[in-house]
Amino acid sequence: MTKEALFEQIQQKKSFLCVGLDTDIKKIPTHLLDTEDPIFEFNKQIIDATKAFAVAYKPNIAFYEAMGAAGWASLEKTINYIPKDIFTIADAKRGDIGNTSLLYARAFFDNMNFDSVTVAPYMGSDSVKPFLEFKDKWVILLGVTSNEGGKDFQFLESDGKPLYQHVMETSSTWGSDQNMMYVVGATRPEYLQDIRKTIPNHFLLVPGVGAQGGDLEAVCKNGINSQCGLLINSTRGIIYASSGKDFAEAAHEEAKKLQQQMATFVENIK
Numbered sequence: 400m401t402k403e404a405l406f407e408q409i410q411q412k413k414s415f416l417c418v419g420l421d422t423d424i425k426k427i428p429t430h431l432l433d434t435e436d437p438i439f440e441f442n443k444q445i446i447d448a449t450k451a452f453a454v455a456y457k458p459n460i461a462f463y464e465a466m467g468a469a470g471w472a473s474l475e476k477t478i479n480y481i482p483k484d485i486f487t488i489a490d491a492k493r494g495d496i497g498n499t500s501l502l503y504a505r506a507f508f509d510n511m512n513f514d515s516v517t518v519a520p521y522m523g524s525d526s527v528k529p530f531l532e533f534k535d536k537w538v539i540l541l542g543v544t545s546n547e548g549g550k551d552f553q554f555l556e557s558d559g560k561p562l563y564q565h566v567m568e569t570s571s572t573w574g575s576d577q578n579m580m581y582v583v584g585a586t587r588p589e590y591l592q593d594i595r596k597t598i599p600n601h602f603l604l605v606p607g608v609g610a611q612g613g614d615l616e617a618v619c620k621n622g623i624n625s626q627c628g629l630l631i632n633s634t635r636g637i638i639y640a641s642s643g644k645d646f647a648e649a650a651h652e653e654a655k656k657l658q659q660q661m662a663t664f665v666e667n668i669k
């Protein structure tokens with residue numbers, strides 16, 4: 400998907416919501432366990448209930464890998480079920496020596512037809528560049544993560560700059576704002592003004608609202624740009640809003656609440 404197509408969808412839906420699909424067999428409503436593929440059945444109903452408000456879906460690959468071959472089958476069915484105009488993110492946090500990264504890229508872009516994959520920057524340029532060779536596909540590089548341990552390395556300074564800033568400055572020359580995005584946790588909105596000085600035009604994937612307590616308003620105020628530039632993710636806050644038979648309706652309501660908070664920000668984009 401191109402950046403223009405993504406922005407068009409954001410304007411149409413007045414939303415920049417990404418719904419995470421971290422589907423855990425231990426957490427889905429028990430009445431689904433009798434179906435042929437409970438993980439897919441859950442995802443299907445979540446997608447149907449939220450697609451009016453979501454511009455992206457982000458299955459976290461760990462949840463599928465943990466189920467073995469059956470998990471991969473559920474993931475493939477899920478990716479094929481997501482409407483084609485909605486952006487898809489394989490949240491896999493990959494990155495390895497070049498020939499291995501190329502195969503990760505083929506797995507998610509060619510075999511499964513995801514639009515993007517999350518990538519860890521630690522192994523540097525030759526671990527990221529193979530993902531950038533695929534037309535209309537995206538790398539979403541970890542920048543400032545939402546978790547507590549993100550502080551362990553990401554803010555260490557050298558040459559007067561924190562590590563995350565070195566990562567963003569250097570890596571943004573490997574591709575462009577047409578094929579690279581960055582992860583910035585919603586729990587750390589105070590870094591967004593500085594981040595926007597380094598990468599004014601890139602889209603940011605912002606996880607951490609809902610269950611992790613991130614601040615949606617602060618993220619929007621500091622992070623939005625002239626093409627929106629934000630995909631804000633919520634996972635548990637939406638997909639596990641209810642553990643009963645009404646889980647899809649509850650997900651619909653939570654997604655709608657977030658979309659309504661986002662609508663004014665979209666209307667004010669100049």
Ligand SMILES: O=C(O)c1cc(=O)[nH]c(=O)n1[C@@H]1O[C@H](COP(=O)(O)O)[C@@H](O)[C@H]1O
Binds near residue numbers: 611
């Ligand atoms: O890359 C990510 O998506 C990610 C980066 C980050 O810094 N923090 C973070 O929580 N995530 C992912 O975003 C999702 C957050 O889920 P909830 O906390 O349930 O909304 C999980 O799939 C995490 O793996």
